[in-house]
Amino acid sequence: MNPASSSGDHGAVAAAPAVPVAVRILDWVFGPLLGFLASVGGHIMLLGRALAWLFRPPFRARLFFDQMEFIGVGSLPIVMLVGLFAGMVSALQAVLALGMFQQERWVGFGVGVSLARELAPVFTALMITARAGSAMATEIGSMRITEQIDALTTFAVSPVQYLVTPRIVAAVIMLPIMTMVFNFVGLLGGYIIAIEMYHVDFGQAAALYRSWISSSDYVQGLIKATLFGLTMALTACYQGFNTRGGAKEVGLSTTRAVVTSSVLILILDYPMIQIFSVIWPFKK
Amino acid sequence: MTEPGHMAGDAGARDQRWQIRVRGLNKSFGAQHVLRDLDLDIERGKTNIIIGGSGQGKSVFMKHLMGLLAPDSGHIFVDGQDIVGLGDVAMGKLRRKFGMVFQYAALFDSMNVVENIAFPLLERYRLPRAEVLERVRVLLRKLDLAQVTGIEDKSPAELSGGMRKRVGLARALIDRPEILLYDEPTTGLDPIATKNVDEMIRRTADEFGVTSVVISHDMASTFRIGDRVSMLYEGGIIMSGTPRELLHAPHPVLREFVETSGAVHFDRPSAGVP
Numbered sequence: 436m437n438p439a440s441s442s443g444d445h446g447a448v449a450a451a452p453a454v455p456v457a458v459r460i461l462d463w464v465f466g467p468l469l470g471f472l473a474s475v476g477g478h479i480m481l482l483g484r485a486l487a488w489l490f491r492p493p494f495r496a497r498l499f500f501d502q503m504e505f506i507g508v509g510s511l512p513i514v515m516l517v518g519l520f521a522g523m524v525s526a527l528q529a530v531l532a533l534g535m536f537q538q539e540r541w542v543g544f545g546v547g548v549s550l551a552r553e554l555a556p557v558f559t560a561l562m563i564t565a566r567a568g569s570a571m572a573t574e575i576g577s578m579r580i581t582e583q584i585d586a587l588t589t590f591a592v593s594p595v596q597y598l599v600t601p602r603i604v605a606a607v608i609m610l611p612i613m614t615m616v617f618n619f620v621g622l623l624g625g626y627i628i629a630i631e632m633y634h635v636d637f638g639q640a641a642a643l644y645r646s647w648i649s650s651s652d653y654v655q656g657l658i659k660a661t662l663f664g665l666t667m668a669l670t671a672c673y674q675g676f677n678t679r680g681g682a683k684e685v686g687l688s689t690t691r692a693v694v695t696s697s698v699l700i701l702i703l704d705y706p707m708i709q710i711f712s713v714i715w716p717f718k719k
Numbered sequence: 720m721t722e723p724g725h726m727a728g729d730a731g732a733r734d735q736r737w738q739i740r741v742r743g744l745n746k747s748f749g750a751q752h753v754l755r756d757l758d759l760d761i762e763r764g765k766t767n768i769i770i771g772g773s774g775q776g777k778s779v780f781m782k783h784l785m786g787l788l789a790p791d792s793g794h795i796f797v798d799g800q801d802i803v804g805l806g807d808v809a810m811g812k813l814r815r816k817f818g819m820v821f822q823y824a825a826l827f828d829s830m831n832v833v834e835n836i837a838f839p840l841l842e843r844y845r846l847p848r849a850e851v852l853e854r855v856r857v858l859l860r861k862l863d864l865a866q867v868t869g870i871e872d873k874s875p876a877e878l879s880g881g882m883r884k885r886v887g888l889a890r891a892l893i894d895r896p897e898i899l900l901y902d903e904p905t906t907g908l909d910p911i912a913t914k915n916v917d918e919m920i921r922r923t924a925d926e927f928g929v930t931s932v933v934i935s936h937d938m939a940s941t942f943r944i945g946d947r948v949s950m951l952y953e954g955g956i957i958m959s960g961t962p963r964e965l966l967h968a969p970h971p972v973l974r975e976f977v978e979t980s981g982a983v984h985f986d987r988p989s990a991g992v993p
Binding site: 493577578581582583585586588589590591592593 | 782785787807810811814817819823825826827828838842843
């Protein structure tokens with residue numbers, strides 16, 4: 436029997452008017468804010484614990500490689516497919532737009548810089564969130580509701596060290612690598628459209644690409660990818676870890692993990708562009 | 720009946736008869752006061768059953784015994800050592816005394832049967848692979864799992880409910896614990912599987928000489944396997960004693976619980992009652 440209900444119905448009826456209206460209004464206004472702050476705090480604490488466990492034995496290398504394989508190798512087909520089409524689409528738009536001024540030779544630079552700075556890190560992070568982030572939240576959430584996480588604890592294994600740390604580290608390592616794959620395949624897609632289909636002069640396009648693009652464009656994208664990887668894995672693990680209830684709640688955790696990390700990736704992108712524009716201004 | 724005269728002060732000393740002594744345990748989740756000044760003694764080497772209806776705090780109490788949950792106040796003495804407030808390392812060492820069999824086995828989905836059973840050994844020690852495998856196989860034989868074709872490589876999803884429970888028990892037993900905790904071991908099983916699991920608990924207690932703590936709402940099982948029974952009601956223990964004492968306890972909630980379970984009738988005690 437629920438101890439809270441043991442006092443009987445009259446207790447509940449008597450308790451209802453005892454909450455002043457002002458308190459209820461305050462709760463309605465500040466409840467969501469407190470919930471948000473608690474969630475932010477929870478994410479930060481989970482990250483702190485995951486990082487602390489990274490440096491404490493036992494070190495289980497296999498768990499890290501398993502996650503790197505899942506996040507990286509497992510996501511390779513989807514990242515390559517999206518990368519190819521992202522490159523093709525941006526090349527097509529660039530050729531059509533630049534064609535108005537007979538400046539198609541800039542297509543290599545245009546596609547290259549938009550891939551390096553924006554399309555590759557953002558699309559890669561979104562694709563991997565959809566594929567691996569959702570799987571992480573579902574797996575950890577299922578382990579929570581079926582007491583597998585409690586079982587780990589009974590064997591004196593830290594669930595954070597066993598489940599969260601490898602996922603965060605693997606995402607932080609693999610997101611930049613997958614972003615470079617995206618860049619490469621995207622440029623290939625751009626080449627197919629611009630050079631092969633629209634017969635843009637390869638020598639001119641390549642020369643402009645080489646002289647205008649710099650390594651800082653790729654560094655920016657890779658810093659973004661690292662931060663996006665951290666965001667994705669932390670959000671997914673937090674949602675999975677804090678699942679309570681049954682199958683429905685696991686589904687909700689997965690949805691929250693994917694929506695929250697996708698939105699965060701797009702929101703975080705903006706301040707990073709501002710910061711990078713100061714550190715690495717465009718050449719004039 | 721409830722053991723009288725156990726104050727928190729004398730519960731801390733190591734006792735030959737009582738392996739676990741719980742004093743004044745309180746736990747709340749928000750406004751919900753789940754455990755209220757709970758006192759309980761667990762007898763060494765015996766099968767101790769904690770009965771109670773759904774939502775009475777049985778699972779919450781069980782999780783306190785292994786430090787999976789921390790109480791708001793109170794003490795849990797295991798062999799005289801208070802485990803409340805122990806640090807990670809000390810708690811990790813203490814947990815080696817325990818094995819826990821979860822309600823739905825809680826086998827790791829990502830591992831096969833052998834990997835599941837071997838998990839505690841592989842995590843705690845550096846043992847040769849052959850030795851680990853041999854210990855797993857001994858347990859598979861003892862728990863009547865060895866004859867199932869291809870059992871070692873099966874994933875938990877391929878096992879029946881009863882088999883999962885036995886694999887869960889094997890995993891709990893592999894590091895030779897002193898205390899085995901069973902969380903509603905017969906929930907979700909048909910009557911024959913229930914009887915098999917009961918026999919398994921009884922046999923494990925006899926063969927391995929462990930202290931068993933079983934939480935259950937199954938009265939038939941309680942009478943089949945229990946040496947000692949305690950009833951949890953509204954967050955506290957309202958009665959502790961042998962199954963026979965349980966049968967004659969005057970507490971109205973207890974009488975109702977026993978009568979409605981259908982396992983025994985007060986006028987006509989079943990043959991299974993010791």
